[in-house]
Amino acid sequence: MSTDVDNPFFARLWTALSGHETEAMRRLRKENLSGLRGRVLEVGAGTGTNFAHYPPTVTEVIAVEPERRLAAHSRDAAAHAPVPVTVTTDRVEQFSAAEPFDAIVCSLVLCSVDDVDGVVRQLFSMLRPGGELRYLEHIAGTGARAALQRFADATLWPRMLGNCHTHRNTEAAITAAGFEVDDARREWMLPAWAPLPVAEVALGRAVRPAG
Ligand SMILES: C[S@@+](CC[C@H](N)C(=O)[O-])C[C@H]1O[C@@H](n2cnc3c(N)ncnc32)[C@H](O)[C@@H]1O
Structure with a gap:
């Protein structure tokens, strides 16, 4: 597997999208990092x-970003970040x-990511006992939105959007890896009526148990 992605x-x-985020999305990002x-x-x-x-x-953030153009933007943002x-x-x-x-x-x-279960297990192993995973993630919806997500995932969406799969049971993967989810909720990143498979997100904090 290559360590440097080229997806122009x-x-x-x-x-373009990340440069035009809504105020609601900025608030969710801030909340995901607070404390x-x-x-x-x-x-x-x-x-x-x-x-x-x-x-x-x-005290320190190590950020991994394999797409080289996005990594270049990240390095620019890092130069102005309030922490190293x-x-x-x-x-x-x-x-x-x-x-x-x-x-x-x-x-x-x-x-x-290709293997969400494997990656979440890896993240669990990289945390100290008592350490926490903060997540703000698209998640599988229900009813008509689930059908829309499955259709999107089976057609062009992942190919156009950097392998994004919208119908993922990410929180189930987090729990299965051994995390204890102690605070989580769902939010609308876009209006609930928007016919987009990524309108809903899960915001949560999951802890690697100390014992
Ligand atoms: C939709 S973007 C979100 C970027 C950022 N996390 C944010 O909140 O704005 C998904 C990012 O995950 C990166 N990515 C995809 N697969 C990855 C992997 N296996 N390891 C690390 N990063 C990955 C992509 O290159 C892309 O920058």
């Missing part, structure tokens, strides 16, 4: 949209660290 179409699209402290791993940083929202209690941020072009599956992290941040990325 998605990189251009995501750079974090210590050493943090951010998975799939994109253009580095989260970086501005890290609280000063975070280092960007690498590893896929998370290839990334290893000498020391465990206090927290890991995933936003809009667990829908894009």
Whole structure:
């Protein structure tokens, strides 16, 4: 598996989209990071949209972003971040660290990895006991939206959007890996009536048990 992704179409699209986020989305990003402290791993940083929202209690962020154009944007964002941020072009599956992290941040990325169960197990192993996973992720809906998501996932959506799969049971993967979810809710990133498979997100905090 290569560690450096070349996806010019998605990189251009995501750079445009992430530059025009709604105030509601910015609030969700900020909430996802609030109260974090210590050493943090951010998975799939994109253009580095989260970086501005890290609280000063975070001492260091290591951000992995394998798409080289997005990693370049992330490095620009890191230069203006309120906390020290280092960007690498590893896929998370290839990334290893000498020391465990206090927290890991995933936003809009667990829908894009090939093996969500494997990646979430890996993230569990990279946290210190008592460390936390913060997530803001697209998740599988129900009813008509689930049908729309399955259709999108089987057709062009993943190919156009960097392997994004909208009908993922990401929270089930998080629990199955051994995490305890202690605070989670669902939110609308776009109006609930919007006929888009990614309108709904899950925002949550999951802890690697200390014992
Ligand atoms: C939809 S973007 C979200 C970017 C960012 N997390 C955000 O919240 O704006 C998904 C990102 O995950 C990255 N990604 C996809 N597969 C990955 C993997 N296996 N390891 C690390 N990053 C990955 C993509 O390159 C892309 O930048």
